[in-house]
Amino acid sequence: MQLATAVSVGLRELAAAGLDVIGVEARLVGGECAYWGCIPTKMMVRAAVLLAETKRVEGMAGTASASPDWSPVAQRIRDEATDDWNDQVAVERFVRRGGQFVRGGPGWRALVWSVLTGARSAPVEAWSWPLGPSRRSRRFRG
Numbered sequence: 001m002q003l004a005t006a007v008s009v010g011l012r013e014l015a016a017a018g019l020d021v022i023g024v025e026a027r028l029v030g031g032e033c034a035y036w037g038c039i040p041t042k043m044m045v046r047a048a049v050l051l052a053e054t055k056r057v058e059g060m061a062g063t064a065s066a067s068p069d070w071s072p073v074a075q076r077i078r079d080e081a082t083d084d085w086n087d088q089v090a091v092e093r094f095v096r097r098g099g100q101f102v103r104g105g106p107g108w109r110a111l112v113w114s115v116l117t118g119a120r121s122a123p124v125e126a127w128s129w130p131l132g133p134s135r136r137s138r139r140f141r142g
Helices: 003-008 011-016 031-035 038-057 071-081 088-096 106-115 135-139
Strands: 020-025 100-103 121-123
Touching: 011 020, 031 038, 038 071, 088 100
Parallel strands: 020 100
Antiparallel strands: none
16 A cells, blocks of 8 residues: 555554554655546546636627647646645655655665564555556557
């Protein structure tokens, strides 16, 4: 599961139960939805819908024209949705809720798990990022 999902489903409860919660993330805490997928996509779709709506004005409320310019959309995604692809706020929230955070890839995950002592620890899988379409999905395009 993504580290953001782990936070939302019970980091506080795990820490309150006395478990050591260590999040290891190679990319951005928050995962693909916040930085590359869901949220930026919704912002782009909303901009496209606004442009399409200008076509409805004529005949209903006068005239209107619009010229597509995606630079404001890109700027909003950079500033408002992704904080210029900086996850410091998400990392701080994770730590504030009782977790310990390590920036690193698969090797770090194995190292962190191996140095945890005692039986009172729980692994949180945090590996999810967009890799692009698979060969299988390309094969089934019409």
